[in-house]
Every structure is written in C-alpha cells, then in structure tokens.
Amino acid sequence: MKGGVVQISQAVSIALHGMGLLALRGRKMSIGELSEMMSASETHAAKVFQRLVKAGLVNSSRGPTGGVELALPASKITLFEIYEAIEGSSQSDYCLLQQDNCPFGSCIFGSMLKNINNEFVRYMSSMTLADLAGSEINETKSVAADNKN
Amino acid sequence: MKGGVVQISQAVSIALHGMGLLALRGRKMSIGELSEMMSASETHAAKVFQRLVKAGLVNSSRGPTGGVELALPASKITLFEIYEAIEGSSQSDYCLLQQDNCPFGSCIFGSMLKNINNEFVRYMSSMTLADLAGSEINETKSVAADNKN
C-alpha cells in the first residue's frame, strides 16, 4: 500500500474489497471465505469487519452458517462510509508553522492538500457499492486488455 | 502530518516550506536560520536539504557566510520536483488481489486512487516557487481573515 501521495492502509483495502465482494455475491459469507478470496490475513480481516459491524454497515451472525452480510442495500452504502468506518473521521494539518505565521498566505501547501483531500471525499461519497457491482458486470470482459500499469 | 488520504511527510513539508522561504528571500540562508523559521528540527532540516542539493535544486556553501540557496530561478523549480527529490519517484499499487484476479474490473479502487494521485502530480508540476512567492505578495494581507480551516 505504498507509493503515491494518496495512501490507503491495507485495512481500508480489505474493507473496500470485502464489502465489494459481499455486494457482488449478495449473500452471507464467512470471514474465512472472504479473507481467502482477498489473500489477506484472516485475523486482520476479522478486525476490519468488526469495525464495519460497529459502524452498522454489516450484519454478522455466529455459528456454522454464520458470517457477514451487508446491513443495507448496496446502493445505500458509499465508499466513503466504508473508508470512514476504518480510518475514522480525520482532519488535515499540513502547515509546519503556526497557521497565523505561515508566510505563504493561509498556508498554500495546506490548502492545496486539503483540496485534493476534498476531491477524494467527494468522489468516494458519490460511489456506492451498487455502482461497483455494476461496473464489474460491464467491465469484467475487458479486464485483461487494459491491465498494463 | 496525519489526517486525510493525502499524506505528506514532515520531510516534504520542510522541503516545500524551506524552498519557499528561499524563493521569498532570494538570498543565501543557513540551515539553522531556515529550521528556526519553520520550527523544525535543525538536524532533520539538514538531511532534507542534503537531498535537495543532490537533486540539483539547491546550491550549498560551507563555512561562515555559508548556507543554501536556490540553484535555479524560482520560476524554473516546480513543487513536484521538490516532492520527488525527497520521496523519490513512486508508483502506486492498491489492489489487494493480483491485478488479473480482481473481480472489480481492472481494480476500480486502484484506478480511482491512481487518478487522484495523477491529479496531485499534475497540480504540483504546474506550480513553481515563483507562483508561491507571487501568491504570498498578493495574499499576505488577508491571512488572518480566512484562517478558519
């Protein structure tokens, strides 16, 4: 999960992919099953899903036949809600200097980074799990073609 | 330097602010002077500037009256060059699954984050230190006013 400026933790990646899988399958799945499909540590995935449950995005049940499933229709869950459930709400603070002392306006670096952050939030808030599942259906055939990065 | 998706290290913040200060003053300054103005650790600032020197963005001289100064006109140094000098060139990899196996097209999460990264790079590449110094002159009077992020 390294690279670029935009950093997401493995936990967030597990959450996004896991929730996406639940939306795709549309049925209850066990953490073991999910983590295997994602090649992720089962214990880590378990922790991640605990937070999703607490956030009310996922319902869980125990015992054999137990597992997790979406608590709401896929069209009602945005990617940003998933992100926030894992990372918590966060506010930025990029200026080294005290805000009032920064010689670069009301810190130009800070506002630049805030803008990019806002763009991320806006995009994540506009996408739901249903959009994902839809895009999968439309794009799944041409995956191999544009897979060169 | 925590918060938001867009994460920059303190090293990058030191580099951006330090270079900005050099552009503003337009003269040679010592690391001690710069680090004090930024309320940053002098040793850390020294390391950061070593990298900027190696990248050819800064000229340095030793001894009393020594210090660092821009190696090029401020209008020829982009913020992205500064960022890259500290963090190195980086490529992203956000998909948990093997790219070919990701059930979400050519991973939709990955492409989303790549787009945001590209946006950052584009913006940082379009801004030079001269633009910064200019914005300071225009905005410096109204800093206190819009300082409620």
Place this chain on the structure above:
DNA sequence: AGAATTATGGTACCTAAATACCTATTTGTC
C-alpha cells in the same frame, strides 16, 4: 447435552518508516 463452527474482544508482539540525536569530517572565512 455436547461438539463443531463462527464472530468478538483483548492483549501483546513484530516490523518498517520517520524522525531525532550524536559525533565526527570537510570546507570556507577571518
């Protein structure tokens, strides 16, 4: 009733990255 399966919750450990610290060495000025 008891065994198996699954989620829950807590704690402690591991690792990697960023930062801080410390001690020299080199280069230049006076």
Place this chain on the structure above:
DNA sequence: GACAAATAGGTATTTAGGTACCATAATTCT
C-alpha cells in the same frame, strides 16, 4: 590557527500498522 557552517554516517527512539494469540460468546448440528 580559530571558528562557523555544511556533510556524512551511525544509532536510537517513536509511531503506526499489521500480525499473532487466546479466551469467550453465540449458534448450529448431531
């Protein structure tokens, strides 16, 4: 020669994220 500054390298320290482990609770199956 004395001093000031960058340079260099090595070694903590800190922190966040991830991992591992363990006991427990809930549910299902036999």
